[in-house]
Amino acid sequence: MSPPRNPNGFAHNPLDRSAHHRTDPDWIAQRLGDPSSLVVPFWRAMPLIVKLPDGRDTGWLRPSLLPSALAGEATLVFLGVEKDIAYFALDVSDMADPEREGPLAGLGRFEELRAIAPELHRAEASILAQAKSLIDWHARHRFCAQCGARTVLADAGYKRTCSACEAQHFPRTDPVVITLATREGRCLLGRGPKWPDGFFSALAGFVEPGETIEQAAAREIFEETQVRVENVRIFASQPWPYPSSLMIGCFAEAASEAITVDGIEIAEARWFDRASVAAALEGRSDVLRTPPPLAIAHQLLRVWIAEAG
Ligand SMILES: [Zn+2]
Known part of the structure; x- marks a missing residue:
């Protein structure tokens, strides 16, 4: 199936x-x-995006463009190396208006990753996902969860250390299971209370402590719809940097049909x-809308359709 x-x-x-x-x-x-x-600046969790003649791209800058920020207290993370070029991300959220003032003025715009990702090369979007999750984690973990003192x-x-008790804190990734349950040529989709009418997706929820991925898939579907599933199979996973989830896409066989939503x-x-x-995946349905190709739910649905040949 994969x-x-x-x-x-x-x-x-x-x-x-x-x-x-x-180290x-x-x-x-x-x-x-x-x-x-190369360094990509992030401002308020949004990456710098530049306009090119043939589209838009990540605003990768030479480190010399950012001397004062690099010398200061701003969060700087090392992302990795490709073809002997080192890549970094820098949080410039302390700047009031970097699109118009300071060394970044006029270079580009800070854009929401979710909105810009479909326009970017998939490798660029993936690097920005890594950078966004790391930058966001630092912004939200300035104090020690153990004693409350400042962390550095x-x-x-890839770590923050407590300045008082020396506890070490590591960036977290939160597993979310998203499951397409199927039965006799049909699949089970749900609509969240704040979603527009007609917009449905596969059922999802966080994996809880002491739980397997398969158990989480079955529990979430039962909690949300009272449908029992079995034979949960992991399909593929996807980093989802909002702020730091790992979506684990699964298929499951439904053992019952009656639906009672939790509301x-x-x-x-x-x-x-x-x-x-x-019809919904191709955008030609009047009654059903489904997630865009960027989302793993879209890919689960595509594989299920293709499976029928
Ligand atoms: Zn501490």
Whole structure:
């Protein structure tokens, strides 16, 4: 059932993360002084995007363009290396209006990654997903969860250390299971209470402590719809940097059909046949809309349609 390559957005990061360099401050400093290195600024969790003659692209800058920011307290993370070029991300959120003032003025615009991602090369979008999750984690973990004292960035952005109790804190990734349950040529989709009428997706929820991915898939579907599923199979996964989820796409076989929605996480759930879903994926349905290609739910639906031949 699995296609040969992962079809999901944000899943094609080409960088060699070179973790062994993170604990080598001399190497990091040398690369930040190297004019071939590239830094993408983030402002309020949005990457710098530049306009090119043939579209838009990541605003990769030479480190020399950012001297004052690099010398200060701003969060700087090492992303990895490709073709001997080192890539970094820098949080410039302390600047009031970097699009118009300071060294970045006039270079581009800070854009929401989710909005711009479909326009970017999938490798670029994937690198920005890594950068966004890391930058966001630093912004929200300035104080120690153990004692409340200030934490400081370490290991080129892959750790924060408490200045008082020396506890070490690491960037987190939150697993979310998203499952397409099927039964006799139909699939089960739900609509969240704040979603527009007619917009449906596969059912999803966070994996809880002490739970397997398969158990989480079955629990979420039962909680939201009272449908029982079995034979949960993992399809593929996808980094989802809002702020730091890992979407784990699954298929499951439904053992029951009757739907009772919880009314909280899900306002409405229905069984849809392949013809209805195929029309929605192609944007020619008047009654059903489904997530865009960037989302793993879209890919789950595509694989299910293709499976029927
Ligand atoms: Zn502490």
